[in-house]
Amino acid sequence: MRIEIKRAIYEKNDQLAAAINARLRARGVFTVNILGSPGAGKTSLVRQVAERLHGPLAVIEGDVSSDIDTQALRALGVDAWQIETGGDCHLNAPMIEAILGKMDVKDGSWLLIENIGNLICPAEFVVGEDLKLVVSSAAEGHDKPLKYPAIFGRSAACVLTKLDIAEAIGFDEGAFRKGIETVAPGLPIFPLNGRSGAGAGKIAAWLESARSAVRK
Amino acid sequence: MRIEIKRAIYEKNDQLAAAINARLRARGVFTVNILGSPGAGKTSLVRQVAERLHGPLAVIEGDVSSDIDTQALRALGVDAWQIETGGDCHLNAPMIEAILGKMDVKDGSWLLIENIGNLICPAEFVVGEDLKLVVSSAAEGHDKPLKYPAIFGRSAACVLTKLDIAEAIGFDEGAFRKGIETVAPGLPIFPLNGRSGAGAGKIAAWLESARSAVRK
Numbered sequence: 001m002r003i004e005i006k007r008a009i010y011e012k013n014d015q016l017a018a019a020i021n022a023r024l025r026a027r028g029v030f031t032v033n034i035l036g037s038p039g040a041g042k043t044s045l046v047r048q049v050a051e052r053l054h055g056p057l058a059v060i061e062g063d064v065s066s067d068i069d070t071q072a073l074r075a076l077g078v079d080a081w082q083i084e085t086g087g088d089c090h091l092n093a094p095m096i097e098a099i100l101g102k103m104d105v106k107d108g109s110w111l112l113i114e115n116i117g118n119l120i121c122p123a124e125f126v127v128g129e130d131l132k133l134v135v136s137s138a139a140e141g142h143d144k145p146l147k148y149p150a151i152f153g154r155s156a157a158c159v160l161t162k163l164d165i166a167e168a169i170g171f172d173e174g175a176f177r178k179g180i181e182t183v184a185p186g187l188p189i190f191p192l193n194g195r196s197g198a199g200a201g202k203i204a205a206w207l208e209s210a211r212s213a214v215r216k
Numbered sequence: 217m218r219i220e221i222k223r224a225i226y227e228k229n230d231q232l233a234a235a236i237n238a239r240l241r242a243r244g245v246f247t248v249n250i251l252g253s254p255g256a257g258k259t260s261l262v263r264q265v266a267e268r269l270h271g272p273l274a275v276i277e278g279d280v281s282s283d284i285d286t287q288a289l290r291a292l293g294v295d296a297w298q299i300e301t302g303g304d305c306h307l308n309a310p311m312i313e314a315i316l317g318k319m320d321v322k323d324g325s326w327l328l329i330e331n332i333g334n335l336i337c338p339a340e341f342v343v344g345e346d347l348k349l350v351v352s353s354a355a356e357g358h359d360k361p362l363k364y365p366a367i368f369g370r371s372a373a374c375v376l377t378k379l380d381i382a383e384a385i386g387f388d389e390g391a392f393r394k395g396i397e398t399v400a401p402g403l404p405i406f407p408l409n410g411r412s413g414a415g416a417g418k419i420a421a422w423l424e425s426a427r428s429a430v431r432k
Binding site: 005037038039063064065066068087089116117118119120121124137139140141143144146147148149150162164165168169170195 | 221253254255279280281282284303305332333334335336337340353355356357359360362363364365366378380381384385386411
Protein backbone atom coordinates (compact mmCIF):
# COMPACT_ATOMS: atom_id res chain seq x y z
CA MET A 1 0.00 0.00 0.00
CA ARG A 2 2.79 2.42 0.96
CA ILE A 3 4.75 1.37 -2.13
CA GLU A 4 1.71 2.01 -4.34
CA ILE A 5 1.23 5.50 -2.90
CA LYS A 6 4.92 6.22 -3.47
CA ARG A 7 4.71 4.95 -7.05
CA ALA A 8 1.68 7.14 -7.76
CA ILE A 9 3.49 10.21 -6.35
CA TYR A 10 6.58 9.48 -8.49
CA GLU A 11 4.54 8.90 -11.67
CA LYS A 12 2.58 12.12 -11.32
CA ASN A 13 5.79 14.02 -10.60
CA ASP A 14 7.63 12.41 -13.54
CA GLN A 15 4.82 13.34 -15.95
CA LEU A 16 4.76 16.99 -14.88
CA ALA A 17 8.58 17.16 -14.95
CA ALA A 18 8.59 15.83 -18.52
CA ALA A 19 6.03 18.46 -19.53
CA ILE A 20 8.07 21.24 -17.89
CA ASN A 21 11.22 20.04 -19.60
CA ALA A 22 9.54 19.87 -23.04
CA ARG A 23 8.17 23.40 -22.63
CA LEU A 24 11.51 24.83 -21.51
CA ARG A 25 13.45 23.02 -24.26
CA ALA A 26 11.07 24.33 -26.92
CA ARG A 27 12.11 27.81 -25.78
CA GLY A 28 15.81 26.95 -25.80
CA VAL A 29 16.11 26.94 -22.02
CA PHE A 30 18.69 24.50 -20.60
CA THR A 31 17.95 23.34 -17.06
CA VAL A 32 20.42 22.03 -14.48
CA ASN A 33 19.34 20.41 -11.20
CA ILE A 34 22.09 20.96 -8.59
CA LEU A 35 22.20 18.46 -5.74
CA GLY A 36 24.34 18.05 -2.62
CA SER A 37 24.55 17.94 1.19
CA PRO A 38 23.97 20.99 3.39
CA GLY A 39 27.06 23.16 3.05
CA ALA A 40 28.57 21.22 0.12
CA GLY A 41 29.00 24.47 -1.82
CA LYS A 42 25.98 24.44 -4.14
CA THR A 43 25.37 28.19 -3.93
CA SER A 44 29.07 28.94 -4.47
CA LEU A 45 28.94 26.77 -7.61
CA VAL A 46 25.89 28.69 -8.83
CA ARG A 47 27.62 32.02 -8.17
CA GLN A 48 30.83 30.98 -9.90
CA VAL A 49 29.28 29.45 -13.04
CA ALA A 50 26.68 32.25 -13.33
CA GLU A 51 29.57 34.63 -14.02
CA ARG A 52 31.00 32.37 -16.71
CA LEU A 53 28.07 30.96 -18.69
CA HIS A 54 27.03 32.73 -21.90
CA GLY A 55 23.53 34.13 -22.39
CA PRO A 56 20.70 34.95 -20.00
CA LEU A 57 20.46 33.03 -16.74
CA ALA A 58 17.92 32.48 -13.99
CA VAL A 59 18.26 30.65 -10.67
CA ILE A 60 15.75 28.86 -8.45
CA GLU A 61 16.95 28.39 -4.86
CA GLY A 62 15.41 25.60 -2.80
CA ASP A 63 15.57 25.67 0.99
CA VAL A 64 13.60 24.19 3.86
CA SER A 65 13.75 27.57 5.57
CA SER A 66 15.19 31.07 4.89
CA ASP A 67 16.01 32.97 1.69
CA ILE A 68 19.65 33.65 2.62
CA ASP A 69 21.06 32.32 -0.67
CA THR A 70 18.53 34.08 -2.89
CA GLN A 71 19.26 37.41 -1.22
CA ALA A 72 23.02 36.85 -1.62
CA LEU A 73 22.64 36.00 -5.33
CA ARG A 74 20.32 38.96 -5.98
CA ALA A 75 22.87 41.25 -4.37
CA LEU A 76 25.27 40.07 -7.10
CA GLY A 77 22.72 40.89 -9.80
CA VAL A 78 21.63 37.27 -10.42
CA ASP A 79 17.92 36.75 -11.26
CA ALA A 80 17.28 34.41 -8.32
CA TRP A 81 13.97 33.10 -6.96
CA GLN A 82 13.33 31.31 -3.68
CA ILE A 83 11.31 28.17 -3.00
CA GLU A 84 10.93 27.71 0.77
CA THR A 85 9.49 24.23 1.33
CA GLY A 86 8.76 24.71 5.04
CA GLY A 87 9.86 21.15 5.82
CA ASP A 88 9.83 19.16 2.58
CA CYS A 89 13.20 17.53 2.02
CA HIS A 90 13.36 17.86 -1.79
CA LEU A 91 12.04 20.02 -4.61
CA ASN A 92 9.41 18.47 -6.87
CA ALA A 93 7.93 19.27 -10.27
CA PRO A 94 4.79 21.03 -8.92
CA MET A 95 6.98 23.47 -6.93
CA ILE A 96 8.98 24.28 -10.08
CA GLU A 97 5.81 24.65 -12.14
CA ALA A 98 4.42 27.12 -9.58
CA ILE A 99 7.50 29.33 -9.38
CA LEU A 100 8.04 29.35 -13.16
CA GLY A 101 4.61 30.98 -13.36
CA LYS A 102 5.96 33.95 -11.39
CA MET A 103 9.35 34.19 -13.13
CA ASP A 104 10.09 35.69 -16.52
CA VAL A 105 12.66 33.18 -17.84
CA LYS A 106 13.97 34.49 -21.15
CA ASP A 107 14.14 32.30 -24.28
CA GLY A 108 17.56 30.67 -24.59
CA SER A 109 18.30 30.99 -20.86
CA TRP A 110 20.24 28.85 -18.50
CA LEU A 111 18.01 27.75 -15.62
CA LEU A 112 19.98 26.61 -12.57
CA ILE A 113 17.92 24.92 -9.86
CA GLU A 114 19.62 24.56 -6.48
CA ASN A 115 17.85 21.71 -4.74
CA ILE A 116 17.42 21.22 -0.96
CA GLY A 117 20.61 20.31 0.93
CA ASN A 118 20.11 16.53 1.11
CA LEU A 119 21.98 13.60 -0.47
CA ILE A 120 18.99 11.26 -0.52
CA CYS A 121 15.44 12.36 -1.43
CA PRO A 122 16.26 14.90 -4.21
CA ALA A 123 17.71 11.99 -6.23
CA GLU A 124 14.18 10.51 -6.48
CA PHE A 125 12.31 13.55 -7.84
CA VAL A 126 12.97 14.98 -11.30
CA VAL A 127 11.95 18.62 -11.64
CA GLY A 128 12.21 19.17 -15.40
CA GLU A 129 15.99 19.23 -15.66
CA ASP A 130 18.17 18.34 -18.65
CA LEU A 131 20.84 17.05 -16.31
CA LYS A 132 21.79 16.72 -12.66
CA LEU A 133 25.06 17.90 -11.07
CA VAL A 134 26.06 16.60 -7.65
CA VAL A 135 28.27 18.76 -5.42
CA SER A 136 30.37 16.96 -2.80
CA SER A 137 32.72 18.64 -0.34
CA ALA A 138 36.04 17.17 0.77
CA ALA A 139 34.91 18.04 4.31
CA GLU A 140 32.13 15.43 4.03
CA GLY A 141 34.67 12.64 3.68
CA HIS A 142 35.73 10.29 0.89
CA ASP A 143 33.15 7.59 1.70
CA LYS A 144 30.15 9.57 0.41
CA PRO A 145 29.82 7.88 -3.05
CA LEU A 146 29.61 4.42 -1.42
CA LYS A 147 27.17 5.67 1.21
CA TYR A 148 24.87 7.60 -1.18
CA PRO A 149 25.13 5.72 -4.49
CA ALA A 150 21.82 6.86 -6.03
CA ILE A 151 22.61 10.56 -6.15
CA PHE A 152 26.04 9.98 -7.70
CA GLY A 153 24.66 7.36 -10.10
CA ARG A 154 21.97 9.71 -11.44
CA SER A 155 24.19 12.76 -11.89
CA ALA A 156 25.93 13.70 -15.16
CA ALA A 157 28.94 15.13 -13.33
CA CYS A 158 30.34 15.64 -9.84
CA VAL A 159 31.76 18.92 -8.53
CA LEU A 160 34.28 18.32 -5.74
CA THR A 161 34.69 21.34 -3.43
CA LYS A 162 36.84 22.45 -0.47
CA LEU A 163 39.91 20.48 -1.59
CA ASP A 164 42.07 23.18 0.06
CA ILE A 165 41.22 21.61 3.43
CA ALA A 166 41.54 17.99 2.21
CA GLU A 167 44.77 17.37 4.08
CA ALA A 168 43.61 19.04 7.30
CA ILE A 169 40.43 16.96 7.24
CA GLY A 170 42.04 13.65 6.21
CA PHE A 171 40.17 13.47 2.88
CA ASP A 172 41.57 10.75 0.58
CA GLU A 173 40.84 11.82 -3.01
CA GLY A 174 41.94 8.44 -4.38
CA ALA A 175 39.38 6.65 -2.18
CA PHE A 176 36.70 9.15 -3.27
CA ARG A 177 37.45 8.50 -6.96
CA LYS A 178 37.44 4.74 -6.33
CA GLY A 179 34.01 5.08 -4.74
CA ILE A 180 32.78 7.01 -7.79
CA GLU A 181 34.12 4.29 -10.10
CA THR A 182 32.13 1.73 -8.09
CA VAL A 183 28.77 3.51 -8.06
CA ALA A 184 29.00 5.77 -11.14
CA PRO A 185 31.77 4.56 -13.50
CA GLY A 186 33.11 7.27 -15.79
CA LEU A 187 31.40 10.15 -13.95
CA PRO A 188 33.42 13.32 -14.64
CA ILE A 189 34.75 14.96 -11.47
CA PHE A 190 35.45 18.71 -11.47
CA PRO A 191 37.38 20.24 -8.58
CA LEU A 192 36.11 23.67 -7.57
CA ASN A 193 37.30 26.28 -5.11
CA GLY A 194 33.98 27.98 -4.40
CA ARG A 195 35.56 31.12 -3.00
CA SER A 196 38.34 31.83 -5.53
CA GLY A 197 36.44 30.33 -8.47
CA ALA A 198 39.39 28.14 -9.48
CA GLY A 199 37.94 25.30 -11.53
CA ALA A 200 34.69 27.10 -12.41
CA GLY A 201 35.84 27.81 -15.98
CA LYS A 202 36.08 24.09 -16.73
CA ILE A 203 32.66 23.43 -15.25
CA ALA A 204 31.09 26.23 -17.32
CA ALA A 205 32.80 24.90 -20.47
CA TRP A 206 31.51 21.38 -19.72
CA LEU A 207 27.98 22.75 -19.21
CA GLU A 208 28.18 24.64 -22.53
CA SER A 209 29.24 21.46 -24.34
CA ALA A 210 26.53 19.38 -22.61
CA ARG A 211 24.00 21.96 -23.77
CA SER A 212 25.26 21.80 -27.36
CA ALA A 213 25.06 18.00 -27.26
CA VAL A 214 21.43 18.11 -26.11
CA ARG A 215 20.50 20.58 -28.87
CA LYS A 216 21.76 18.28 -31.62
CA MET B 217 -5.28 13.37 1.47
CA ARG B 218 -1.49 13.43 1.37
CA ILE B 219 -1.46 15.25 4.73
CA GLU B 220 -3.76 12.60 6.25
CA ILE B 221 -1.50 9.77 5.08
CA LYS B 222 1.51 11.59 6.55
CA ARG B 223 -0.31 12.11 9.85
CA ALA B 224 -1.25 8.43 10.05
CA ILE B 225 2.39 7.41 9.38
CA TYR B 226 3.64 9.79 12.11
CA GLU B 227 1.04 8.63 14.66
CA LYS B 228 1.81 4.96 14.15
CA ASN B 229 5.54 5.68 14.37
CA ASP B 230 5.11 7.83 17.51
CA GLN B 231 3.14 5.09 19.26
CA LEU B 232 5.72 2.41 18.54
CA ALA B 233 8.57 4.75 19.52
CA ALA B 234 6.86 5.45 22.86
CA ALA B 235 6.49 1.71 23.48
CA ILE B 236 10.16 1.09 22.62
CA ASN B 237 11.26 3.90 24.92
CA ALA B 238 9.12 2.64 27.82
CA ARG B 239 10.53 -0.87 27.43
CA LEU B 240 14.13 0.33 27.27
CA ARG B 241 13.71 2.71 30.23
CA ALA B 242 12.23 -0.07 32.35
CA ARG B 243 15.51 -1.94 31.79
CA GLY B 244 17.61 1.13 32.63
CA VAL B 245 18.72 1.69 29.01
CA PHE B 246 19.32 5.32 28.02
CA THR B 247 18.87 6.02 24.31
CA VAL B 248 20.40 8.84 22.28
CA ASN B 249 19.33 9.63 18.69
CA ILE B 250 22.29 11.24 16.88
CA LEU B 251 21.42 13.46 13.90
CA GLY B 252 23.43 15.44 11.34
CA SER B 253 24.41 15.97 7.70
CA PRO B 254 26.49 13.49 5.72
CA GLY B 255 30.06 13.85 6.98
CA ALA B 256 29.18 16.04 9.98
CA GLY B 257 31.16 13.70 12.25
CA LYS B 258 28.42 11.56 13.80
CA THR B 259 30.47 8.33 13.79
CA SER B 260 33.50 10.14 15.24
CA LEU B 261 31.26 11.42 18.04
CA VAL B 262 30.02 7.87 18.69
CA ARG B 263 33.58 6.55 18.75
CA GLN B 264 34.82 9.28 21.10
CA VAL B 265 31.96 9.14 23.62
CA ALA B 266 31.83 5.32 23.56
CA GLU B 267 35.32 5.36 25.12
CA ARG B 268 34.25 7.77 27.84
CA LEU B 269 30.75 6.72 28.96
CA HIS B 270 30.39 4.45 31.98
CA GLY B 271 28.67 1.06 31.75
CA PRO B 272 27.70 -1.21 28.86
CA LEU B 273 27.05 0.39 25.47
CA ALA B 274 25.51 -0.62 22.16
CA VAL B 275 25.34 1.28 18.88
CA ILE B 276 22.89 1.18 15.97
CA GLU B 277 24.30 2.63 12.73
CA GLY B 278 21.86 3.91 10.11
CA ASP B 279 22.93 4.28 6.49
CA VAL B 280 21.21 4.35 3.12
CA SER B 281 23.92 2.07 1.81
CA SER B 282 27.08 0.32 3.12
CA ASP B 283 28.16 -0.86 6.58
CA ILE B 284 31.44 1.07 6.61
CA ASP B 285 30.82 2.71 9.99
CA THR B 286 29.61 -0.45 11.72
CA GLN B 287 32.70 -2.35 10.58
CA ALA B 288 34.96 0.48 11.79
CA LEU B 289 33.26 0.56 15.21
CA ARG B 290 33.35 -3.23 15.57
CA ALA B 291 37.07 -3.16 14.81
CA LEU B 292 37.38 -0.94 17.90
CA GLY B 293 35.45 -3.45 20.00
CA VAL B 294 32.15 -1.50 20.01
CA ASP B 295 28.95 -3.59 19.93
CA ALA B 296 27.64 -1.99 16.70
CA TRP B 297 24.71 -3.05 14.50
CA GLN B 298 23.86 -1.83 11.01
CA ILE B 299 20.52 -0.73 9.58
CA GLU B 300 20.85 -0.29 5.81
CA THR B 301 17.68 1.44 4.60
CA GLY B 302 18.32 0.93 0.90
CA GLY B 303 16.98 4.38 0.07
CA ASP B 304 14.91 5.58 3.02
CA CYS B 305 16.14 8.96 4.22
CA HIS B 306 15.58 8.47 7.96
CA LEU B 307 15.36 5.75 10.58
CA ASN B 308 11.93 5.02 12.02
CA ALA B 309 10.58 3.15 15.03
CA PRO B 310 9.78 -0.12 13.15
CA MET B 311 13.41 -0.35 11.96
CA ILE B 312 14.65 0.07 15.55
CA GLU B 313 12.10 -2.46 16.83
CA ALA B 314 13.32 -4.99 14.25
CA ILE B 315 17.03 -4.63 14.97
CA LEU B 316 16.53 -4.63 18.77
CA GLY B 317 15.08 -8.12 18.31
CA LYS B 318 18.46 -9.29 17.00
CA MET B 319 20.64 -7.41 19.48
CA ASP B 320 21.36 -8.34 23.07
CA VAL B 321 21.27 -4.91 24.74
CA LYS B 322 22.28 -5.34 28.37
CA ASP B 323 20.24 -3.85 31.24
CA GLY B 324 21.57 -0.41 32.17
CA SER B 325 23.20 0.14 28.77
CA TRP B 326 23.76 3.24 26.73
CA LEU B 327 22.11 2.86 23.34
CA LEU B 328 23.52 5.27 20.73
CA ILE B 329 21.56 5.43 17.48
CA GLU B 330 23.35 7.12 14.58
CA ASN B 331 20.63 8.26 12.21
CA ILE B 332 20.89 8.66 8.41
CA GLY B 333 23.04 11.61 7.24
CA ASN B 334 20.27 14.13 6.62
CA LEU B 335 19.34 17.42 8.32
CA ILE B 336 15.64 17.23 7.46
CA CYS B 337 13.59 14.01 7.60
CA PRO B 338 15.17 12.39 10.71
CA ALA B 339 13.85 15.34 12.76
CA GLU B 340 10.29 14.15 12.01
CA PHE B 341 10.58 10.53 13.18
CA VAL B 342 11.17 9.57 16.81
CA VAL B 343 12.73 6.14 17.25
CA GLY B 344 12.38 5.54 20.99
CA GLU B 345 15.10 7.95 22.13
CA ASP B 346 15.39 9.77 25.45
CA LEU B 347 17.03 12.71 23.70
CA LYS B 348 18.36 13.90 20.35
CA LEU B 349 21.86 15.26 19.69
CA VAL B 350 22.54 17.20 16.48
CA VAL B 351 26.06 17.21 15.05
CA SER B 352 27.02 20.16 12.83
CA SER B 353 30.40 20.64 11.16
CA ALA B 354 32.09 24.02 10.72
CA ALA B 355 32.67 22.94 7.10
CA GLU B 356 28.89 23.06 6.49
CA GLY B 357 28.82 26.79 7.18
CA HIS B 358 27.42 28.99 9.92
CA ASP B 359 23.99 29.41 8.31
CA LYS B 360 22.81 25.86 9.04
CA PRO B 361 20.66 26.61 12.14
CA LEU B 362 18.64 29.23 10.22
CA LYS B 363 18.31 26.92 7.20
CA TYR B 364 17.35 23.75 9.14
CA PRO B 365 15.53 25.06 12.25
CA ALA B 366 13.51 21.91 13.05
CA ILE B 367 16.47 19.63 13.70
CA PHE B 368 18.20 22.16 15.94
CA GLY B 369 14.94 23.04 17.69
CA ARG B 370 14.21 19.40 18.58
CA SER B 371 17.70 18.51 19.83
CA ALA B 372 18.79 18.64 23.46
CA ALA B 373 22.33 19.70 22.53
CA CYS B 374 24.48 20.51 19.52
CA VAL B 375 27.97 19.09 18.88
CA LEU B 376 30.04 21.43 16.72
CA THR B 377 32.84 19.62 14.84
CA LYS B 378 35.81 20.45 12.58
CA LEU B 379 36.49 23.83 14.21
CA ASP B 380 40.18 23.35 13.35
CA ILE B 381 39.33 24.27 9.76
CA ALA B 382 36.93 27.09 10.69
CA GLU B 383 39.29 29.84 9.59
CA ALA B 384 40.28 28.10 6.34
CA ILE B 385 36.63 27.61 5.45
CA GLY B 386 35.38 31.04 6.53
CA PHE B 387 33.15 29.69 9.31
CA ASP B 388 31.85 32.44 11.62
CA GLU B 389 31.17 30.83 15.02
CA GLY B 390 29.45 33.98 16.30
CA ALA B 391 26.96 33.85 13.41
CA PHE B 392 26.38 30.13 14.06
CA ARG B 393 25.65 30.80 17.76
CA LYS B 394 23.34 33.67 16.83
CA GLY B 395 21.45 31.31 14.50
CA ILE B 396 21.11 28.79 17.34
CA GLU B 397 19.78 31.52 19.65
CA THR B 398 17.14 32.34 17.01
CA VAL B 399 15.87 28.80 16.35
CA ALA B 400 16.79 26.99 19.59
CA PRO B 401 17.44 29.48 22.41
CA GLY B 402 19.65 28.11 25.17
CA LEU B 403 20.71 24.99 23.27
CA PRO B 404 24.08 23.86 24.70
CA ILE B 405 26.85 23.78 22.08
CA PHE B 406 29.78 21.39 22.59
CA PRO B 407 32.88 21.76 20.37
CA LEU B 408 34.42 18.42 19.40
CA ASN B 409 37.55 17.45 17.53
CA GLY B 410 36.44 14.06 16.23
CA ARG B 411 39.95 12.84 15.55
CA SER B 412 41.82 13.92 18.69
CA GLY B 413 38.78 13.55 20.93
CA ALA B 414 39.24 17.04 22.42
CA GLY B 415 35.86 18.06 23.81
CA ALA B 416 34.49 14.50 24.07
CA GLY B 417 34.94 14.40 27.86
CA LYS B 418 32.53 17.31 28.31
CA ILE B 419 29.96 15.69 26.01
CA ALA B 420 30.17 12.38 27.89
CA ALA B 421 29.79 14.23 31.22
CA TRP B 422 26.76 16.11 29.88
CA LEU B 423 25.20 12.82 28.70
CA GLU B 424 25.81 11.23 32.12
CA SER B 425 24.08 14.17 33.82
CA ALA B 426 21.18 14.12 31.33
CA ARG B 427 20.75 10.42 32.08
CA SER B 428 20.73 11.04 35.85
CA ALA B 429 18.14 13.79 35.38
CA VAL B 430 15.83 11.45 33.45
CA ARG B 431 16.14 8.76 36.12
CA LYS B 432 14.92 11.08 38.88
